[in-house]
Amino acid sequence: MRRTIPVGAPAALAPLASLEDLKADLGITDNGQDARLSSLLLEASGMALAYVGRSIMRAVWRDNITIEPGAKRLQLVLGRWPLLSIKAMSIGTVSLTPEQVEALNVDPASAIIYPADTGGRLWSAGSYTIDYTAGYALPGSNDPLLIPPNIQRAVRQIATGLWHGAGRDPLLKSEAEQGVGSTSWNVSAPGLGGLPQEAASILIPYRTAGFR
Incomplete structure (x- = not known):
């Protein structure tokens, strides 16, 4: 969701x-x-x-994405695209550091976020909050x-x-x-x-x- x-x-x-x-x-x-x-x-x-x-149009957005218990996802699909930058991201109550955000694998054209190469290959169950800039000038x-x-x-x-x-x-x-x-x-x-x-x-x- x-x-x-x-x-x-x-x-x-x-x-x-x-x-x-x-x-x-x-x-x-x-x-x-x-x-x-x-x-x-x-x-x-x-x-x-x-x-x-x-x-x-270019703007800053916040997506709240929930992965239900027992489920996993290959990707997090944002609601606005194209994606220019991720300003902040948290998983539950834990905020990712700027370095962790930078390490994420991202498809800007489709605004899809994949886990970093250093972590697991799938997103686990939980609540994800992403602040990001997307849209055209x-x-x-x-x-x-x-x-x-x-x-x-x-x-x-x-x-x-x-x-x-x-x-x-x-x-x-x-x-x-x-x-x-x-x-x-x-x-x-x-x-x-x-x-x-x-x-x-x-x-x-x-x-x-x-x-x-």
Whole structure:
């Protein structure tokens, strides 16, 4: 069993893609719509995070993981990833030293912790508390671990759909002149939270699922 909570205030919602890239996608070169586009980027970012089902922005987290009596585990799987650093770890009432934390075998991309080479190969029954930093940095920073480009692209696709959909029936896909063409309707697939299918397909690998 695992419980993941933020340490301190949770990260505030912020745009997961840049305004400049969205304007380039839309072919907008002036600044007259910047406020509106920034608002749409924020809305699109919230929709993307709701679909993914977890925060992906950089923050400090605490996981409480319980291994039931008689059970053992090969790994401890943290609730947020990618993992940047482990700040502290305790097993029951015993805190690991910084050297012991440093010796742990870690898969940063998946935020999985394996026992140190000097100990046993399995985690024993008990209560584990891990404080750690995980998540991506926002676009525009010099951090090497930015929001992945495909997530940024998905957010821009959602924002583009919101931009073009303003003031029209969201189910209306196309409409020709009366007596000449026909009207077609765009029915959103269930479970996508209003996201375009292409954007949802990009975000699927980042959703919380499986062994987590």
